[in-house]
Amino acid sequence: MEAIILAGGFGTRLRPLTYTRAKALLPILNKPMVFYLISMLPKEVDKVILAVNYRKDQIEKHLKNNDFGKEIIVNDEPEPLGTGGAVKFAEKHITGPFFVLNADIICSLNLDDMIDFHEKKNAVSTISLWPVKNVSEFGVVDMKDDGNVIGFVEKPKPEDAPSNLINAGAYFLEPEVLDYIETGRLVSMEKEIFPQIINDTRKFFGFEFKGYWTDVGRIQSYIDVHKFLLKNQQLEYSKGNTCEINGKLSESCIGNNVFIGENSNLESTIVFDNVKIGKRAVLNNCVIGENCKINDCSRLTNTVVGDNEIIVENIVLDNKMVWNQPVPHGYPKKQIGNVIGE
Numbered sequence: 001m002e003a004i005i006l007a008g009g010f011g012t013r014l015r016p017l018t019y020t021r022a023k024a025l026l027p028i029l030n031k032p033m034v035f036y037l038i039s040m041l042p043k044e045v046d047k048v049i050l051a052v053n054y055r056k057d058q059i060e061k062h063l064k065n066n067d068f069g070k071e072i073i074v075n076d077e078p079e080p081l082g083t084g085g086a087v088k089f090a091e092k093h094i095t096g097p098f099f100v101l102n103a104d105i106i107c108s109l110n111l112d113d114m115i116d117f118h119e120k121k122n123a124v125s126t127i128s129l130w131p132v133k134n135v136s137e138f139g140v141v142d143m144k145d146d147g148n149v150i151g152f153v154e155k156p157k158p159e160d161a162p163s164n165l166i167n168a169g170a171y172f173l174e175p176e177v178l179d180y181i182e183t184g185r186l187v188s189m190e191k192e193i194f195p196q197i198i199n200d201t202r203k204f205f206g207f208e209f210k211g212y213w214t215d216v217g218r219i220q221s222y223i224d225v226h227k228f229l230l231k232n233q234q235l236e237y238s239k240g241n242t243c244e245i246n247g248k249l250s251e252s253c254i255g256n257n258v259f260i261g262e263n264s265n266l267e268s269t270i271v272f273d274n275v276k277i278g279k280r281a282v283l284n285n286c287v288i289g290e291n292c293k294i295n296d297c298s299r300l301t302n303t304v305v306g307d308n309e310i311i312v313e314n315i316v317l318d319n320k321m322v323w324n325q326p327v328p329h330g331y332p333k334k335q336i337g338n339v340i341g342e
């Protein structure tokens with residue numbers, strides 16, 4: 001059985017961290033985000049197809065260096081084909097019913113249970129569902145009591161949302177769904193394909209689950225997922241190898257080779273590898289990229305600092321995105337695939 005992991009987005013809402021790396025490789029508790037997804041795949045899945053384009057070499061390199069006990073295929077799109085186009089582009093690898101997973105979700109979904117549900121319902125398409133308050137950032141379903149999905153609308157205005165149940169970004173599909181997707185053009189699964197399947201009154205079902213779910217697509221959700229996982233593991237903080245901590249850390253995570261000076265205080269903050277933080281620095285709700293230097297007495301709140309940046313001493317930054325280097329060529333100004341309010 002195959003699983004396609006959609007990992008080709010630019011991760012524009014995670015700028016500037018994604019100027020230098022694929023979103024799927026952003027570390028969560030010092031492990032690339034996509035590793036969590038691969039680890040949650042059922043035994044039956046013996047082939048994982050990573051649908052990539054932006055920063056595909058990085059993804060390839062990370063996956064080559066790890067053994068997941070499954071065949072891993074890095075399927076490189078010549079250009080971004082969208083969530084549907086990327087699935088169609090993987091068609092040659094599909095041999096039966098298959099999973100499609102957004103690469104940026106961290107959740108407690110049990111994919112074996114989802115297969116059982118799909119088979120019981122004799123469905124053509126089963127999508128995982130999660131209840132939220134902020135529906136307009138997601139795809140929202142209209143569903144009958146028996147789980148039959150009769151409407152799907154991507155990023156609706158709150159007043160147009162048919163329910164509070166959103167697409168949790170994991171699908172189990174019969175191969176015939178591939179026939180709905182045109183070859184060689186940008187196709188959105190959510191905006192084009194799901195509505196067509198529903199329109200054709202094919203068996204489209206929603207699978208609700210319990211536990212936790214996060215789309216790690218925004219800086220705040222990226223910080224929040226760390227706090228959640230730390231709490232789950234009853235940890236005040238987590239650290240990589242060869243760190244020296246002289247200050248205080250709470251609800252925070254630091255990478256490898258991080259130095260924290262005396263009397264510095266980090267709260268709800270994620271620090272990547274090879275970072276030096278000086279004395280009496282205060283960081284609250286921040287993300288600090290690789291190879292950064294944060295000098296003495298700086299105070300940062302709600303701020304994200306891209307790789308290789310230097311923050312001067314005594315500075316106060318609130319709600320800032322720090323990036324003083326050129327934006328990579330071809331990086332879009334805004335989200336292209338699943339834009340809000342289009």
Ligand code: GDD
Binds near residue numbers: 023051079166169190
């Ligand atoms: N290969 C490939 N090619 N992957 C892509 C492309 C593409 O052109 N565009 C986006 N992706 C990948 C992203 O990397 C991400 O893993 C996944 O597809 C979903 O794209 P996002 O950009 O993260 O979409 P979203 O978060 O706004 O909305 C999606 O996820 C929500 C749940 O988290 C939609 O599926 C919503 O309906 C859903 O509720």
Ligand code: MG
Binds near residue numbers: 102104215216217
């Ligand atoms: Mg997302």
